[in-house]
Amino acid sequence: MPRGYVRDLRVRWALEEAGLPYRVESVPFRDRRPEHFAHQPFGQVPWLTDGDISIFESGAILLHLGELSSKLMPAEPHGRSAVKEWLFAALASVEAASQPWSFFEFSGETEKTPMRMFFDSFLEARLKHMDTVMTGREWLAGSFSVADIMKADVLRLVDRFNGLADYAACRAYVSRSTSRPAFIKAHADQMAHFAAAD
Amino acid sequence: MPRGYVRDLRVRWALEEAGLPYRVESVPFRDRRPEHFAHQPFGQVPWLTDGDISIFESGAILLHLGELSSKLMPAEPHGRSAVKEWLFAALASVEAASQPWSFFEFSGETEKTPMRMFFDSFLEARLKHMDTVMTGREWLAGSFSVADIMKADVLRLVDRFNGLADYAACRAYVSRSTSRPAFIKAHADQMAHFAAAD
Numbered sequence: 001m002p003r004g005y006v007r008d009l010r011v012r013w014a015l016e017e018a019g020l021p022y023r024v025e026s027v028p029f030r031d032r033r034p035e036h037f038a039h040q041p042f043g044q045v046p047w048l049t050d051g052d053i054s055i056f057e058s059g060a061i062l063l064h065l066g067e068l069s070s071k072l073m074p075a076e077p078h079g080r081s082a083v084k085e086w087l088f089a090a091l092a093s094v095e096a097a098s099q100p101w102s103f104f105e106f107s108g109e110t111e112k113t114p115m116r117m118f119f120d121s122f123l124e125a126r127l128k129h130m131d132t133v134m135t136g137r138e139w140l141a142g143s144f145s146v147a148d149i150m151k152a153d154v155l156r157l158v159d160r161f162n163g164l165a166d167y168a169a170c171r172a173y174v175s176r177s178t179s180r181p182a183f184i185k186a187h188a189d190q191m192a193h194f195a196a197a198d
Numbered sequence: 199m200p201r202g203y204v205r206d207l208r209v210r211w212a213l214e215e216a217g218l219p220y221r222v223e224s225v226p227f228r229d230r231r232p233e234h235f236a237h238q239p240f241g242q243v244p245w246l247t248d249g250d251i252s253i254f255e256s257g258a259i260l261l262h263l264g265e266l267s268s269k270l271m272p273a274e275p276h277g278r279s280a281v282k283e284w285l286f287a288a289l290a291s292v293e294a295a296s297q298p299w300s301f302f303e304f305s306g307e308t309e310k311t312p313m314r315m316f317f318d319s320f321l322e323a324r325l326k327h328m329d330t331v332m333t334g335r336e337w338l339a340g341s342f343s344v345a346d347i348m349k350a351d352v353l354r355l356v357d358r359f360n361g362l363a364d365y366a367a368c369r370a371y372v373s374r375s376t377s378r379p380a381f382i383k384a385h386a387d388q389m390a391h392f393a394a395a396d
Contacts, residue, residue, distance in 0.1 A: 041328075084261060085253050091286070129235075132239070
């Protein structure tokens with residue numbers, strides 16, 4: 001995953017939006033220890049510790065943070081429900097299609113095999129519906145929420161490979177999301193973190 | 199998606215486990231109406247209506263049902279947190295890898311292109327870790343929960359294409375999950391639903 005797109009960015013972004021205090025720690029990747037797998041069973045990052053609770057999966061972490069701050073999830077039941085469904089949809093309906101597509105893009109393989117065309121159209125179908133959803137809508141669930149952090153971060157990687165060319169509402173949504181001060185700080189912090197590790 | 203694997207099964211299964219009353223309704227697929235997209239913006243199934251709330255995404259529906267029944271999610275904070283992270287992990291860490299793999303399997307294309315091998319190893323890495331997690335563990339979060347419904351349903355489709363041959367703990371977990379009376383009833387109901395529509 002290229003720098004600036006590692007998933008701890010989603011967590012940093014949410015923490016910055018909410019103004020919650022936090023500390024970032026690094027773990028070695030090459031020699032992952034049993035403690036790493038105890039926190040993250042797939043040996044990945046990020047995970048969050050909050051008191052005596054340790055949570056992995058960016059979706060679960062965003063949901064946890066949403067429950068801590070009204071800046072990340074509204075108190076009203078319909079709004080909360082909308083945030084949760086869009087949080088899942090960002091992963092299971094959009095990233096499920098954009099991730100395999102991005103693997104093809106990342107591989108540099110350009111041949112349009114039947115499977116490649118299948119994955120292209122799988123993503124296109126999802127983006128077409130997302131563009132309809134975002135047309136005339138500023139944020140997914142009324143006000144800005146963790147659902148937007150997830151969805152905008154998923155679409156941002158599609159945009160990086162120019163996959164949003166035909167989807168103006170999605171493009172504008174990514175641009176609106178990534179111009180928020182909390183995103184800009186989170187992104188700069190992740191880049192600085194990598195630079196310091198070089 | 200073959201009969202017996204449509205995602206409303208996850209919802210039926212949870213409702214059966216909890217003993218909550220429910221009613222199943224059908225919608226036409228070929229001529230999907232604006233009301234369908236109003237409930238499910240990607241034009242898919244299932245969605246759930248509960249009072250004046252309408253929820254799409256099987257993950258969000260399972261989370262909603264988990265909050266309604268202690269048979270689907272424990273009351274204790276650590277257990278609840280574990281259920282939520284595994285619910286997300288089933289989708290974003292396991293199904294994200296198993297779904298593209300199953301598309302290849304389903305296509306009948308057997309050529310081992312570099313991309314095919316990439317997707318095979320992407321799934322294998324996730325299954326290897328899942329097998330470690332399930333070794334000596336009956337359910338994901340202490341007692342049976344919506345996380346197991348999601349995870350077992352995801353692994354069940356891998357098993358259908360014989361993808362769990364090297365993962366005995368995952369295979370046993372699928373078998374343990376699908377021998378529960380609530381699964382058996384939900385599965386039979388989905389099959390009967392299709393048979394009635396023929």
